[in-house]
Amino acid sequence: MQSQLQHNSSPTVEKASWKVWWQLTRPHTLTAAFAPVLLGTALAIENSGRIHWGMFLSMLVASLFIQAATNMFNEYYDFKRGLDNENSVGIGGAIVRHGIQPKTVLNLAFSLYGISVLLGAYISISTSWWVAAVGVVSLAAGYLYTGGPLPIAYTPFGELVSGFFMGILIILISFYIQTGTVTSTSVLVSFPSFLLVGAILLANNIRDLDGDKEFGRKTLAILLGRTGAIRLLAGMFALSYIWVIGLIFAGVVSPWLAIVALSIPSAIKATKGFIGNSNPLQMMPAMAATAKTNTIFGLLLSVGIFLSLL
Template identity: 60%
Template sequence: MMSQTSYAQPKRPLKTVLWQLTRPHTLTASFVPVLIGTVMAMYVGQVDVWLFLAMLFACLFIQIATNLFNEYYDFKRGLDTEDSVGIGGAIVRDGMKPKTVLQLALACYGLSLLLGVYICMSSTWWLALVGLFGMAIGYLYTGGPLPIAYTPFGELFAGVCMGALFILISFYIQTDFITTESILVSIPIAFLVGAINLSNNIRDIEEDTKGGRKTLAILLGEKKAVYFLGFLFVISYIWIVVLVITGVVGAFALLVFLSIPKPIRAIKGFVSGTPPMNMIVAMKSTAQTNTFFGLLLSVGLFISYYL
């Protein structure tokens, strides 16, 4: 492993380095669930905008911290190099000290804790346990003796915690209860957030194998992992159709089908057998699937509420 003193001076402006450290293309995995949960809450009562914003930024800070922990621990374990794809690269490319990245992660957790206090004061302190659990998962994803990212369960934890749980908490803080409808609506988003994680792991199969990881993509193999990614896409859209047919959500929820070009592009990108650098396009298309699917679902729910 290269020593810290051998790194060159930062090649990019500091604001660019910090922005890339957050891995911005993944942040919709936080924004979309909070938005959906809040729109769902409109059906049963008034929405507190300040609670919505507090929840939104608390979730964003938790996700950014998770990405920073990922950057820090992957470097410490010798997994990240200057040629690694899909990382922020602040340490291996720009000379930022690993300690600084760790401090930034802890600072993000501190900010999310402050926002969490406000949320709990406005709702219930039981949510503190849920929030601390989510923060622990964020750290343990790449930290600790057995990182979740090294196991086949990364997609499950990402989908449940950042998909379903973010929706349900966002709904709960506005209403003080959970409904069957909110749970059912959260499920396809859990699939799509898990898909973002899976797409990253498909792209990183070669490097992760060398690093000793046993991700779901590695266990399935690239071909079957892409098939499973396609399954997650398909079941997410079918789920919405079923919710519309059964009357759980209004017909305008079918607006999600306008996002179909994104998952098609993602699958084509992986199936084409392009090298990892080019797979970034497929990975971004997977993240955009969650973004556009979630935004269109929110719009559909919003329209149905007023009609």
């Protein structure tokens, strides 16, 4: 209680700079929303030869806002459960360091959800109301990730859920709203994104392993142990590249997509950054490299698709 009173007596919301609000979105995670939207749209252009810019921009903004809101729910509920403090690594810190009221963070998250709903309504009216149904499920998953009686983030299924909703599903929706269909190629190409978005969460859980264990979480990293989790992370990186190579040899995608190999150094840096480390602060560069790998990989896949059209 004393700690919470100290937080509430910190600098007021009015004094918080734009940097505080920007960090609250956890910008290093926003690429998990941007790259899949771009990739799904690139696949759609390859399929139909055209792009609806209104759909693309609406999907992009909605995805970014949902990801940012999910991060804010994380900030709010981790604070409420006593997991975050002034020394916590990898958080926005708006509540515990800058005195922003928890209710303000929660309301902002719901506001971003509200804007996403409006954008989703526009997309649904222009395409299909099935998109709205999928969107509602996605919003619920984002909230229940750290909200609700049993947060998904506290279970071994966090990587699976985040990889599906922020990887595969975003790509397929982005593809569908441009083409009106979903193809086997779009599903197959989306699989590495599923792995790499899940890898971002796995990297986060490796960094927070000791603290999460103290609070009774049962994340995949805790169940596997630090060494096992790092091996899984390396395996997810490796499978992502092997998958693309397999698609190329099977004739499903153009050889131009082999350009994703340029992101391998980032994946190696991420993996090595966790080996032999148990200090959360020392593992932050590895966390950043994991998110960077997802971004570069997705962008290079998109570039490869565009090059194949030349």
